[in-house]
Amino acid sequence: MTTFIIRRLLLVPVLLFGVTVIIFLMLQLLSPIERTALYVRDFPKNEKAVDGIIKRYGLDKPFYEQYWRWLVGVNDPITGVRSGGIVYGDFGYSRTSSQPVNELIANRFPNTVDLTIWTIAPMILVGIWLGVQSAVHHNGFFDQAARMFSIIGTSFPTFVFGLLVLMFFYANLGWFSPGRLSDDFNAVVSSAEFTRYTQLVTFDALLNGRFDIFLDAISHMVLPILTLSYINWATFLRVTRSSMLETLRMEYVTTARAKGLSENDVIYKHAQPNAMIPVITLAGFSVVGLLGGVTITETVFNYPGIGSAAARAAVNLDVVTVLGFAIFIGFILIIANLIVDILYAVVDPRVRLS
């Protein structure tokens, strides 16, 4: 177990180094003038200023020197103030949203976390339930229906499904609207009387005792949650079903039946726990995927998370900002994958022993 964790931990710096190199290489495709946004807020006004900045931050130096400066930042020789330096979390300036990239991330990431938290339960529980039911009724009506459902689910692109859902529930019925909060609640949330304990709107609303804001926030999240769950149900169904079918064929299940246990006990107490092992991995990686920002879903529903912010910056060709997001997301995913792998090893002895 310890060797497994150590080996897995050793991989982390390798992956981090790899991701930074890839993103740095993409930055090198930009001209030095565009890359000044890594260090200075405003676009330099004249050619002389451009040359000065390029010289000061070494943007004309060989790439390994630039890579190093990009990692640790450049100290101003007079004031000693550091600018840039991704190891300090300084990803440069977002010229399209006129604020530092890390501030933009800090504003947006809590919303993505909020959405992830509320998506976990419907996504995983319903997905597993569907899978177990279709394995239990193998080749029966439920199984066939579930199979059709999963094929349709995997064929529906997120944005088509999202647009149809919006068309129906927002434009036609007017039940749920896109965005994050209604305008008047937005004003309340950004005012001083509303304390941001956790930065997560739903939890802050509850902690401040504003149940109306909580409901409003949830009602804005219903459609994204529905879309994300629907898209993932198909995968959960498929994995749970095949794992469950395999488990139900095992001899210990026959033994359990032979000693006269009720079918419910056989399925839910003996078979299901063992069948859940691959599902747990899938659940882990799905949650990690949600945390990494769901670009399309957030864009369709105009939800201010990191995915939609990255997409907007990309469309406006603000590459420095997008790459800042990419580093942040890469970092989150590497750490989260590490946690999932270790948890998996804890759950399944076969992994840690191999």
Next chain:
Amino acid sequence: MTEQIPSGDNSLLTATLSTRKIGWFEKFVGPENYRILLGLLKTPASIIGLSLIMIYVLIGLLAPVIAPPVKPDKDPYMIPRDGFSADPKPMGTEWRRNKPPVPFWYTPLTGKEEWVHLMGTSEGQYDIFYYVIWGVRTAFYTGLLVTVATLILGVIYGSISAYYGGWVDNLMMRLIEVLMILPSLLAALILAAVLTPRIGKSLIPVMTALIAFGWMGYARIIRGDILSVKERDYIMAARVVGVKDSRILFRHIIPNAIFPTLVLASLAIGDVVLGFAALSFLGIGTETGYADWGQVLSFARNWITALDQYWYIVVWPGLALVFFVMGWNLLGDALRDVLDPRMRGRS
């Protein structure tokens, strides 16, 4: 008592033993691969999938007949626009400006003389029917090109990695892990955003981005298959008789290992088209007015409050995309069953 005399007549034997004629095709693809192909032709899901794909192939081939271009010398992939006003027009509105020639099937089928916008127009008066029909060609074009390119890249990379083994293999596989950290859509989005100002708005930046972040899966699969084929007896036999390493790799290992990768690649076209549409939906991709399903769907984002009225901007291109992807998914689903070793010998 009659005596049985051995007559040399084997009719009893041939009657009990089932014999099967082995056609040239089975010899050509090999018995295992033949079973897979046969299995695909027997499952209802894959038949529906194949028919869907065939319908799209036909639409793609007949695009100039179904939706004739305005002028023969103009780029047919640029959607004809009927004026410039912002609001989408409903289905059945008559063409005013820039009217394409009426196709021969139109009058007998609808009983009308005048060419109308069959599926309405999007903002900027681009005809949605033209988007849907000519978008089929764009879908096949991008899907095939990206798939072939990623397949070639993946097979070369995976073979090198598996062939050399040791630390080379280790390093190359770590590199794949690094490339797979970022969600592929986000990675492709970033690369497309970097490339677009340099190349200009066209199919090329998006396709390059999809290729750059799409080959890793194939590399992993072919590597695994090569590693298992490498251990077979006939490779050992080839080594023993002194065949050169390169010849063993190209003549004996790769041809025997490549089939699963090829099949997977041929079914990945649906996913590639989905990725492409997703990027154009986000707003990165072809210039406005290029026949591309994702682009019409991205128009819908500007009309979210009025989608009850302008539903046709979402529904028609959405359905075109969904059925396209569904065709490949149905085929892929059937393939998964056929390839599953536990199902062997059941079909």
